[in-house]
Amino acid sequence: MEKIPSAFERLTGNLSKKEGSIEFEGYKWLVGKISRNSIYPIDLQDLVKYYPLVVKSILDRIQDDSIAVSLPAETYFEDNLSGKRLINLISENIKKETGKSALVLPQGAIALQEIFTQGYLKPDKTLVIDGGFNTINIVIADETGDILYTRTYFNEFGIRDLLENYFKPELKVKYPEITSNLQKLKEIFLQEEIDVGLKIIDIKNEKNLALQSFIETLFSRILKDIERAGESFRQFTIIGGLSYYVPEIETNKPNFIPKENGEFFTGLGMKRYTGLTSIDFGFGDIKIVWGRRWVKHTHI
Numbered sequence: 062m063e064k065i066p067s068a069f070e071r072l073t074g075n076l077s078k079k080e081g082s083i084e085f086e087g088y089k090w091l092v093g094k095i096s097r098n099s100i101y102p103i104d105l106q107d108l109v110k111y112y113p114l115v116v117k118s119i120l121d122r123i124q125d126d127s128i129a130v131s132l133p134a135e136t137y138f139e140d141n142l143s144g145k146r147l148i149n150l151i152s153e154n155i156k157k158e159t160g161k162s163a164l165v166l167p168q169g170a171i172a173l174q175e176i177f178t179q180g181y182l183k184p185d186k187t188l189v190i191d192g193g194f195n196t197i198n199i200v201i202a203d204e205t206g207d208i209l210y211t212r213t214y215f216n217e218f219g220i221r222d223l224l225e226n227y228f229k230p231e232l233k234v235k236y237p238e239i240t241s242n243l244q245k246l247k248e249i250f251l252q253e254e255i256d257v258g259l260k261i262i263d264i265k266n267e268k269n270l271a272l273q274s275f276i277e278t279l280f281s282r283i284l285k286d287i288e289r290a291g292e293s294f295r296q297f298t299i300i301g302g303l304s305y306y307v308p309e310i311e312t313n314k315p316n317f318i319p320k321e322n323g324e325f326f327t328g329l330g331m332k333r334y335t336g337l338t339s340i341d342f343g344f345g346d347i348k349i350v351w352g353r354r355w356v357k358h359t360h361i
Contacts, residue, residue, distance in 0.1 A: 062325050063349045065093030067342065069100045069111060085114045085158070092118035093347065095244070102344050103195070104215070105136060112151055113158035115342050119349065120159055122338075127162040129331040129339040130155070134191070134198040135213035137167035164335055168343075169198035170208060171330040172300050178333055181298070181317040188294035190283065191327060192303020194345025195219045199283055201294050210292045218279050220302055220345065224250060227275045231267035251305075272308050300326040302345065324348055 070091040072082055077089040084090075092114060102108055112130060116123075130151065132140075140147040148165045155163040169191030177184050184204040191198035197218045201210040224246040232239045236255060240246065249255055255262040287293070296315040299307050304323030310316070319326065328350035331339035341348040 062322065062328070062351070064324065064346045065349075066095050067102055067111075067345060067347050068093060068095045069102075069114065070094065070096055070098050071100065083114065083117050085117060090114060102342075105133070108132075108342055108344075109147065109151055109154070112163075112342055113154045115340060115347055116155050116159045116161060116163070119338075119340075120161070122351070123161065125337050126160075127164060127335075127337055128155075129164045129166055129335045129337045131168045131171070131327055131331065131339075131341045132165055133196055133213040133215070134167045134169045134200050134211045137165065137170075138208060138211050164337070166331050166334065167198075167200070167211075168193075168327045168341065169300070170200040170202060170211070171334060172298070172326040173202055173206065174330040174333040175326055176298055176300075176317060176330070181319075182296055182315060185315075186293070186295040188287070188297040190297065190299045190301075190303070192299065192301040192306075193219055193324075193343045194221050194302065196344065197279070197283075197303070198301075199287075201287065201292050210287060210290055212286060214282075218282070220247070220306065223271065223275045223306060227271040228268065231271045232264060235264070235267065236262060269308070272306065276307065276310075300324075325350060 072079055072089040072091065079091065082089040082091055102111060116128060132148070132151070136147065151165055152163045155161060169189045172189060172191065173187060176182050186201065186203050189198070189200040189202070195216050197214040199212045200208060202208050221243060224243055228250055229239060229241070229246060236257070249264065250268060253263070253265045253268055255264055298317040300319060300323050302324045304318050307318055324346065325348050328339045328341040328348045331341070332350045332352040336352055338352050339350045
């Protein structure tokens, strides 16, 4: 497994000769290296545009003629029902640029392939909350894998929202000069302290206050939307990068919140389903699970 930042730098002039640069759309690019000139995906259109470049950046390490790639869950299922225009476009663009066939699969939902197979939860009516940097994928699937409900929140919840709209305001009370850089805020959040010259400021309380408000808002919205749709669930899992930020949850329902590698579960489910190298391209990071072809397929 491997994770690299979803960062793209278009090189010009002498920089285009830089080692490791990749040709794409008439330019040379660097993938996965953060710099002041980096471009970051901000919407679905960007994911579609840069997917072939992502695949091309790891092309020499892919062993099969095919790969698996992901799309946000709601987008995938809506497109699947309406003619697969976007799914086919992604596959065609990847094939044209890299020569690899691409099987497109839904974020979050596909993770149940790994979760059920490994016994983290038993097959049952399951709510999947797959939280990334800019998006939250919500899926309810029954014990056979049939999808009963799906919704993706774009730029509304996610780790970015937690850091920008909950954590940063709490920090400003104690430290008004706090940075707006999201990568730095993320580092401070995980370390639970700020290093300021000769002082180290403990921010555990601010972190907990931010988390409490964020989780209450997130779960209130998700559960109300599920109730409005007339759905329910017997158990739940929280995966994606969000799994690292979730505090203890009071519940008597079976649940699975991974303590490590939470962001890889969509990729792990894709590899479990296909046996192929699986790329989960998100707005914060590109997650890669390496694999060779595996012929056994289960229901999705």
